[in-house]
Amino acid sequence: MTNAELIDRLIEETAQAPDWRSGWARPGHLPLFNNWGPVMYLTPVGDVVMNDEEDGPLRPAGPAERDFALARAAEQYPELAHLKPARPQLAATCDLCRGRGRVTISQGTLLPWPDGHEPRSPLYCPKCNSLGWIRMSLVPAVDST
Numbered sequence: 001m002t003n004a005e006l007i008d009r010l011i012e013e014t015a016q017a018p019d020w021r022s023g024w025a026r027p028g029h030l031p032l033f034n035n036w037g038p039v040m041y042l043t044p045v046g047d048v049v050m051n052d053e054e055d056g057p058l059r060p061a062g063p064a065e066r067d068f069a070l071a072r073a074a075e076q077y078p079e080l081a082h083l084k085p086a087r088p089q090l091a092a093t094c095d096l097c098r099g100r101g102r103v104t105i106s107q108g109t110l111l112p113w114p115d116g117h118e119p120r121s122p123l124y125c126p127k128c129n130s131l132g133w134i135r136m137s138l139v140p141a142v143d144s145t
């Protein structure tokens with residue numbers, strides 16, 4: 001099954017989903033994440049699109065938004081886990097969330113999501129787009145001409 005067939009099938013399934021997704025189904029768009037109104041979608045060709053306000057026009061996601069959306073896709077749809085950006089060799093573990101991808105707020109400070117107990121809803125890590133790692137910039141290639 002190709003990604004497009006898989007995503008098409010998931011789009012059909014989400015129309016019947018028991019949660020928020022069924023209310024946000026759009027033909028040809030798989031809902032990935034609902035940010036209290038704005039929604040991120042994956043299209044069958046693999047593009048991430050989103051709107052900035054409820055029912056607003058869809059626009060292509062930026063690179064950071066795309067990372068975030070594909071991490072949510074892997075969580076929401078286990079069949080799409082392979083779309084989550086793979087950690088490249090040149091990456092550093094995020095020091096804000098310590099690689100967890102989630103943080104919590106304590107007395108106004110962002111802290112890594114703690115083990116074991118869940119005191120409140122986690123926040124997604126804004127520093128690494130919840131991937132748990134950050135791409136390190138490549139050394140500029142030497143121009144060989």
Ligand SMILES: [Zn+2]
Pocket residue numbers: 094095096097098099100101102125126127128129130131132133
């Ligand atoms: Zn992080």
